[in-house]
Amino acid sequence: MLSAIGLDEAQETVYRALVGLGAAEVPYLAARLALTEDDTVRTLRHLERQGLAAPSSTRPGRWVAAPPAVALGALLTQQRHELDRAELAAAVLAEEFRGQAAEPAVHDLVEVVTGAGAVAHRFLQLQLGAAEEVCALVTSTPTAVTGVQNDAEERAAERGVDYRVVIERGVLSAPDGLVGLTAALRREERVRVVDEVPTKLVIADRALAMVPLTPRAAASAEPAALVVHGSGLLECLLGLFEAVWRQAVPLRLTADRASHEEHPGHPDGADLEVLSLLLAGLTDASAAKQLGLGLRTVQRRVRNLMELAGVTTRMQLGWQAYERGWLSR
CATH class of the missing domain: 3.30.870.10 (Endonuclease Chain A)
Incomplete structure (x- = not known):
């Protein structure tokens, strides 16, 4: 979560632990996080350079977390400033590129x-x-x-x-x-x-x-x-x-399972999922597998769709689905 301000996973873990404790000795922090003491010290030194932690002035070997609101706020402000500068540089370069690319050479296309x-x-x-x-x-x-x-x-x-x-x-x-x-x-x-x-x-x-x-x-x-x-x-x-x-x-796939009663004369979401896959060329068995339904369930839904559309063949069903806007282009 804090990678955007330059912390890797280990550094963020150590800082979060230190914030939760307020302050801690290196051996305790290393044991708590299953790290070696050398790795813990190196990570703390990096946090110190970032202004996120500091050694205690009264107890050698003890480290204190900097207040997140202050320390992280400063890093975020710096990051925003750098992004603003980068955005400005990108805009300048884009303008230069447009000027040079008014009549690009063939090999540049x-x-x-x-x-x-x-x-x-x-x-x-x-x-x-x-x-x-x-x-x-x-x-x-x-x-x-x-x-x-x-x-x-x-x-x-x-x-x-x-x-x-x-x-x-x-x-x-x-x-x-x-x-x-x-x-x-x-x-x-x-x-x-x-x-x-x-x-x-x-x-x-x-x-x-x-x-x-x-x-x-x-x-x-x-x-x-x-x-x-x-x-x-x-x-x-x-x-x-x-x-x-x-x-x-x-293609239409939806988690909406509204009932026919809520939309009279219109298929529900599950029906349209089945219809969409069948129109895309899947067999009943393949559509059932993809949707996690039983084969009989898919076939029953197809029969319901045909009854709703007032047709007797699947070809007619596809045409009526298009005409009625169930799966419009």
Whole structure:
């Protein structure tokens, strides 16, 4: 929790213990935290440099915690000041970059990134740098990154970044595949499903894209990706995403289990979960497994939906679901 002000886990643990005790000798503190005395002393010395602890002036070997409100407040103020300076520097650099990039050279329009670590880091940067929208095509065979399940996505969504994501059907059948998708939908991200996406792709603010260079068949090859800046190639990638998006089926997963009586003539949340997975191409058995329901329960819900829609076939049910806005595009 205090890593933002420069404390690692061990330093935070020692400081919290010292705050709880008010003051303590090194041997007692080391035994309490299962640390060696040398490690405890080194950690206390670091806390002293941060103004969070100090040796007692009356009892040698005893350390006293600095009041958190004062000590941490000073560190937070310093951190905010440094962030303000960094933000100003970033704004200046961005302005310089825009000036230099008015007519970029052809070789500056693409970057080649190689190695799993570098690809994952660039993917993280794209999402954290997005200000308005992230569009993504997600395959069922992640390599350097893990599709919709990553912290960067959650942090970007918290800042108000809109997400449009198209996933392959195989993602739904992956272990815990619905867990990340459910979390994404709760963040009001829009998710759609197709049989297969042409490639993994992420586009940030319609200004920067990232697409893998490594073909799917070469799963054992070192991951590599192409980062594409504003250009005709970027326009092609945007067009590719929009074409796949238009053909994809919306996915709906919800924890809302409202009853038919609360919404007469409209299916409840559990019914729509079943319907969404079936329209995405899952079998009754696969949908039951993903939702933790029995096969008979899923089949019963499908029959109820057909009765509610006044149809006799599942094809008619899909059409009526669209017409009635149950799972609208």
